[in-house]
Every structure is written in C-alpha cells, then in structure tokens.
Amino acid sequence: MSEIITASNIDLVIQKNKEIDKEVSAQALRIQTNPSIVKVASMPQLALLLLGGFGLIQMPIEDKYWSGAIYVKDGKIVPVINTAIPRANQYFVAWHEIYHLIFDEIYSDYFIENDNIVEERKAEYFAACMLLSGVDRYYAELPAMDFTSKVLYCMSAFQAPYKAVLISLYEDAERRENEKMKGLIKEALDLKMEDMPGQFRKLGLDDSLVLPSYVINTSYLQEQIKKKKEAEPELKYHGDNEEFLKNIEEEIRVITGVTPLSWGHN
Secondary structure (H helix, E strand, C coil): CCCCCCCCCHHHHHHHHHHHHHHHHHHHHHHHCCHHHHCCCCHHHHHHHHHHCCCCEEECCCCCCCCEEEEEECCEEEEEEECCCEHHHHHHHHHHHHHHHHHCCCECCCEECCCCHHHHHHHHHHHHHHHHCCHHHHHHHCCCCCHHHHHHHHHHHHCCCHHHHHHHHHHHHHHHCCHHHHHHHHHHHCCCCCCHHHHHHHCCCCHHHHCECCCCECHHHHHHHHHHHHHCCCCCHHHHHHHHHHHHHHHHHHHHCCCHHHCCCC
C-alpha cells in the first residue's frame, strides 16, 4: 500500500524519489518513446488501453482507500481498477499498476505484492513520470492567479490527481531551492479540498476529471467464460459462472444506479 503523503513526510518522499530517479525515469522513457504505443492515445487513456491488454476489470467499489490491484493466479494476471474514485486517480492508479506488471519482479500467486515499500514508491514515481512530465513549466507559464487555482489548472491539463501535482511541483521547488513555493505546497498538502468539482466548474474546467466514472467493465470475465464454454461445452458449471457474474453485475447496478447497457463497455 502506498504511503499517505503529508507535509511532515514529503521531504522524505522526495529524497526517496531522488534515489530511484535514474532507474524509474529510464523505465518511463522506454514507454514514452515507444512509437508503437504512444501514438495510440493520450497518456491517461493509454494506461487503460495497456491494462486492457491484460484483461482489465473495472468496477465501482465504495472504498476510497482501495484504488486498484493486480491479481495473479496460476500464471494468469488480472488488473482491477476501482471506478468509484475520481477519474484522475484512476489514471494515476493505472500507471502505478502498469509499473508492477512490467517492471516489478516481486509478486505472489494471489496478488502482485503491495507491501514492498521500495517497489510501491517506484510505482508511484513511475506514474508521476508518465503523467506529469513538464508540469513545472506549465505551472510557471500560467497567468497570475491564486495558488490553488493554478494547481487545478495543472490537474486539468495533465489529467492527474491533486496530491500528485503538488508532489511534482514540490520536487521542482526543491531543485530550485524555492522555499516560498515549498511552504505553499506543504500548506496545501494537509488541507482538505472541499467541493473540488465545484471549484473546477468555477474555473471553467471539466469537472468529470474529479468525479467517479462508475464504469463497469467485466468484458474480460465474460470472454473467459465464453471461451471455456466453447472449449468444454459438456461441463455443467459454465451456467453457474454466468449466473454468478450476472448476480455481481446486478448488485453493482443496484448500488451505483449504473444501467446494464454500460456493462462490458468503457
């Protein structure tokens, strides 16, 4: 599980990032410069497309502290993203999980290990590298306005979460020895942002970025059931599997209000 970053520990986090920067930046560059994938979509959407190739499952789970995971069983890998969290967080989590899939060699037969502190920090830093390259320059070129509004503009432009933007800006302030900027960021880190969608709308920004998507995508499971049914039609449990999945989807529909038409689609 990733650590909760506050004003009291951000300097330690930045120090950890410095220690892994060379390795993780090189890993991010491998993807950013791969012509076969980077032209397919924007960086946020690209993360979901890449996970889709591994059989991504998307569903809303009403637990704000659970954002996603990768489950491993008998050599099969299944990424899961919680769509009850804001879209910006989903994009960040997607890149976090891609790091584990491609670069993390520490995993169990149940889920890719989330208790390894170093690998979790690398995954977080990798996600920031993929989404927030150049955010410091963008921030500096924004017209004069209050600090919070500038951060929201950065979030909108880079499709990234609030704290991720603050941490990236803090790293730049650290490099430039800008103590005033570091102080502003530390104050902002511990503030609870009230009605972020409303603040986005006041600035004329698309508030969908900071709202849950509630997407339900179980197409991978549906496809696996279909393949098993075609390969071994004589087995009786295929109907049980279909009924079980249908019941799960119905429970999600009741809880979230998402209609069946959205099942299996992004």
